[in-house]
Amino acid sequence: MPELPEIFLLAKDMDKGLVGKEIREVTINQNKCVNKPIESIQKELPTETVKAVNSHGKWLQLELTMDKYLLINLGMGGDLIYFTQTPTEKKYQFRLDFTDNSGFTIRFWWFGYVHLVEKHELTSHSLTSKLGPSVYPDLTIEQFRSLMEKKPRQGVKSFLLDQKNLAGIGNFYIHDILFNAKLHPLQKVGNLSIRDRNKLFIAINEVFRASINLGAADYEKNFWGETGGFGQDQLAVGYKEGKPCPNCSTAIEKIKTGGTSHFLCPHCQVCD
DNA sequence: CTGGTTGTTAACCG
DNA sequence: ACGGTTAACAACCA
Numbered sequence: 612m613p614e615l616p617e618i619f620l621l622a623k624d625m626d627k628g629l630v631g632k633e634i635r636e637v638t639i640n641q642n643k644c645v646n647k648p649i650e651s652i653q654k655e656l657p658t659e660t661v662k663a664v665n666s667h668g669k670w671l672q673l674e675l676t677m678d679k680y681l682l683i684n685l686g687m688g689g690d691l692i693y694f695t696q697t698p699t700e701k702k703y704q705f706r707l708d709f710t711d712n713s714g715f716t717i718r719f720w721w722f723g724y725v726h727l728v729e730k731h732e733l734t735s736h737s738l739t740s741k742l743g744p745s746v747y748p749d750l751t752i753e754q755f756r757s758l759m760e761k762k763p764r765q766g767v768k769s770f771l772l773d774q775k776n777l778a779g780i781g782n783f784y785i786h787d788i789l790f791n792a793k794l795h796p797l798q799k800v801g802n803l804s805i806r807d808r809n810k811l812f813i814a815i816n817e818v819f820r821a822s823i824n825l826g827a828a829d830y831e832k833n834f835w836g837e838t839g840g841f842g843q844d845q846l847a848v849g850y851k852e853g854k855p856c857p858n859c860s861t862a863i864e865k866i867k868t869g870g871t872s873h874f875l876c877p878h879c880q881v882c883d
Numbered sequence: 884c885t886g887g888t889t890g891t892t893a894a895c896c897g
Numbered sequence: 898a899c900g901g902t903t904a905a906c907a908a909c910c911a
Contacts, residue, residue, distance in 0.1 A: 613889050643906085669890075687890045688908085721890070722906050738891075765900065774891080783889045830889070869902055871888090 615779030616822040622666035624834035638706035668778020678730035688720030763801025786849030795882040
């Protein structure tokens with residue numbers, strides 16, 4: 612559940628369901644996803660209690676007692692699912708059991724991370740300390756404008772996907788965000804008018820709000836193991852090569868933008 | 884068997 | 898230094 616809508620909802624559900632629970636046991640089936648030896652994590656985590664769960668972009672942050680933090684990234688596809696007695700999922704890389712016999716399992720489709728850090732290490736943690744602000748729901752238009760002013764030469768797609776600028780946008784939602792703002796992915800940030808910048812800000816909020824309202828992406832599972840209601844049917848141009856643009860009926864094109872492909876309407880989204 | 888993919892980083896190039 | 902492009906990680910699907 613890699614992008615912001617999925618992680619945002621997961622953090623909310625985890626905060627609702629896990630605060631106050633005490634960790635009894637940790638199971639790690641893939642040592643590459645953790646940042647310390649398995650034995651030291653299994654020694655450190657038990658007796659810790661969950662204080663709060665927050666999200667930052669595509670990262671989950673479990674705040675524990677004793678100033679420890681568990682930082683989780685589900686990589687490219689993956690789920691984190693709650694259980695009350697025994698896990699509902701059979702395959703998992705990471706599992707946490709609480710003293711009340713509930714717990715959760717984490718399964719990565721591709722590579723993900725579960726890092727245990729001290730509070731004072733948060734500012735030096737290489738994977739999260741350089742993240743920009745989450746794009747939803749608290750980012751203001753003023754912050755968004757000043758971030759863009761720092762990167763005038765970057766292409767707008769590359770700008771939005773770079774987590775050091777803004778945290779949370781990924782390759783699934785980027786197509787419709789740029790379509791809603793009527794922008795070409797390779798347009799330089801510095802060439803965007805004030806109106807373009809405002810439209811882009813609104814587009815990000817519209818797309819993410821629409822997905823969150825439907826329970827996020829339908830290709831991922833939430834904390835309770837249920838899939839969301841936002842899928843390709845809810846997208847305007849993403850993954851719709853050859854279908855008519857909902858705005859002007861021109862056939863949607865699939866183009867290469869660097870290493871990834873991008874779906875756009877060649878009539879509505881043009882580059883200067 | 885081949886190619887593509889919702890994420891992230893490092894290495895390389897101009 | 899900066900932005901763009903690739904490869905690697907390694908799992909699943911068409």
